[in-house]
Amino acid sequence: MSGISIIGLGTMTRAIATRAIEGGNAVEVIGRDAVKAKDLAAELGSGTTAGTFGTTPAGDLVILAVPYAGAVPIVAQYGDALAGKVVIDITNTANPDATGLVTPDGTSGAQEIAEAAPASAHVVKAFNTVFGHILAQGGPLDVLLAGDDAQAKASVSALIETLGLRPLDAGGLEVARWLEGTGLLMISLGRHGVGNFDFSLGVNPAG
């Protein structure tokens, strides 16, 4: 039951927004193309609004649902418009071969985004280990997350629960690199062992 703004108008935005609306959240979608944003808001319905790219988002939780290559520049462009926000980074940073990450050792996409964000914003890595088309199918899934601010993680976990999903805290933001590595692994599994990307990675109870 929180206000969320989603920057980006692609598959993940559609999948998260649909579940977020069903969960009773106020949703705003934002894209550089204002017409497309309005069209998507109208299609999603249930009071979904279209925000203006680059200005202060309406939601306290701002989901960055754009490819990683665009994420840091967008956060830099937003600048103080993200002050005080919880920024949810859902990006994957695997290279095209899914053999390595595009960020150097010792950092991660999430940490680079945190560097670019205002000091009062809190970045939480989440959702990058969930394929968008699987999220769109409905059903319960595990959403692994990482971040340094306990309150921000609690807000993101509460949001995840309204989506009918299970939040699992993997630790501080330094662990985001390994969430991104696990995203890479899922892509590689989809190309090898599992084959059709029609799966999710999750935590199973023992036995």
Added chain:
Amino acid sequence: MSGISIIGLGTMTRAIATRAIEGGNAVEVIGRDAVKAKDLAAELGSGTTAGTFGTTPAGDLVILAVPYAGAVPIVAQYGDALAGKVVIDITNTANPDATGLVTPDGTSGAQEIAEAAPASAHVVKAFNTVFGHILAQGGPLDVLLAGDDAQAKASVSALIETLGLRPLDAGGLEVARWLEGTGLLMISLGRHGVGNFDFSLGVNPAG
């Protein structure tokens, strides 16, 4: 139904050996302490033998079930005694905080072990994303693996199936770093989001 040799006498050896024996494999256990190795072989029963540390293992598949810190030196010490073998590296390479890996970017424990092994040996990363105590509980689990030699991976996959487990090929040995990162993530999840290490990470069918 293959011959396997396991170097190391700890929890993972016990868990893998027990399931391997149940699956009809001939098992040899090997440790620096010959008395302990004989005791474990006797305890495991069903024809389990104790090998001599440092000499050619009996099995075509050799599982390196020792802490990573000891793995490369042991492989170097074995030298040509591992010629032609499929070496299964099950180590985890997380630092004590589970925030980073002890190997530098661009390599992995498995790749370092492959460097130290004879050219005719084939290293396959496997089992590092399965906690030993969960493996010991029985039940089906996913075992993610990676390696460069298709025939070696097929042998390891066949072994995994005899253990009542599901092998999932994650790609080439370069992906081993990300299997090790996922091992790190599991340790961090055990300390944060899941809490009691009483879980496994696996691939779930969608829906």
